[in-house]
Amino acid sequence: MSTAYDAERQVAVAAVRRACVLTSSVFNKLVRNETLTKDDKSPVTVGDFSAQALVNTMLGRAFPDDPIVGEEDSADLRDPSGAALRDRVVALANEALTAPLEAHEKAEWGIGGRALTADELLAAIDRGNHAGGRTGRMWTLDPIDGTKGFLRGEQYAVCLALVVDARVELGVIGCPNLPADPAQPGGARGCIFVAVRGQGAHQLPLADPLGAAPPRRLAIPAFGADPLNLLESVEKAHAKLSFNERVAQILGVTRAPTRMDSQAKYCALARGDGGVYLRMPTGTGYREKIWDHAPGSVLVEEAGGVITDSRGEPLDFGLGRTLGENFGVVAAGKEVHSRVLGAIKRAKEEEAQGQ
């Protein structure tokens, strides 16, 4: 029996899996051993470009009419000064594209066959140039979300979503460094999180060559993680962490926050491994990018949670490449979410009164 978005889910999971293998290998080859020369730019750049080339190639073959909103474009690679970087990206993307098919993969997704030319791969990267919008289908892609975490060998994620008429219908997040079982932080690492609207949120092991591992259904506990704690960014420039502290005080939270890079925070929340994801703007006018929240938002909703901005407004994925005027992000289980909005309101009033 086929269900809605079956084909999209299969291609997206396969693409994210291959991109996770690619980015892990970039980390092992280029970051751990520090073999990258200055001319090649940073390992993040190499990993970002090659993972976007890989994922966009697969989407382009499977769904040729679908536009993609991706983080990268190929301008740097087309510049003569980017020749060394381009060569590296072409080699890595082709290594990932031509790796033998696994049991659940199909050759018509453009994998397991011939290598592509540099021109074909640059064109694939540029399929990600779509401006976004309110109608029709589009994919969002962040090939390495949490670039700082990636470089530190901590959390990062490969993030892909399908948005239809501004509503996120499918989200796939690959977390190569996230422990499969939160109760065993030193145990096996590498998970994929998959949510299809109306079909629930699930966790799969990242390595699953036969595609036979049973998905684990995720649900946010009704009254939140016990004891409650906040999930927040590691990077102080990305969110106003002092505000989080005050919100935690108002909520009576006694447990220390869990700091984690990337959309791995949404994954931790969806499996009850942390109670509230709170991201307050730092006041620089930065606009959140849709690829940084689209897959995480459907994952949280399908795990039974609620996601809005800090004023309780829905996130608007139909405005273009950014979330526009949405102010921050709050995601939590249903009951906790309304308490957090109340605490934010109070903390803002205190700020306005200069307390």
Ligand SMILES: Nc1ncnc2c1ncn2[C@@H]1O[C@H](COP(=O)(O)O)[C@@H](OP(=O)(O)O)[C@H]1O
């Ligand atoms: N000033 C800012 N405010 C909020 N988010 C920012 C920011 N500058 C960068 N970011 C985004 O924060 C993302 C990482 O999120 P987190 O803080 O949750 O780890 C980055 O994704 P990339 O790493 O893909 O660039 C980037 O898109």
Ligand SMILES: [Mg+2]
């Ligand atoms: Mg990102």
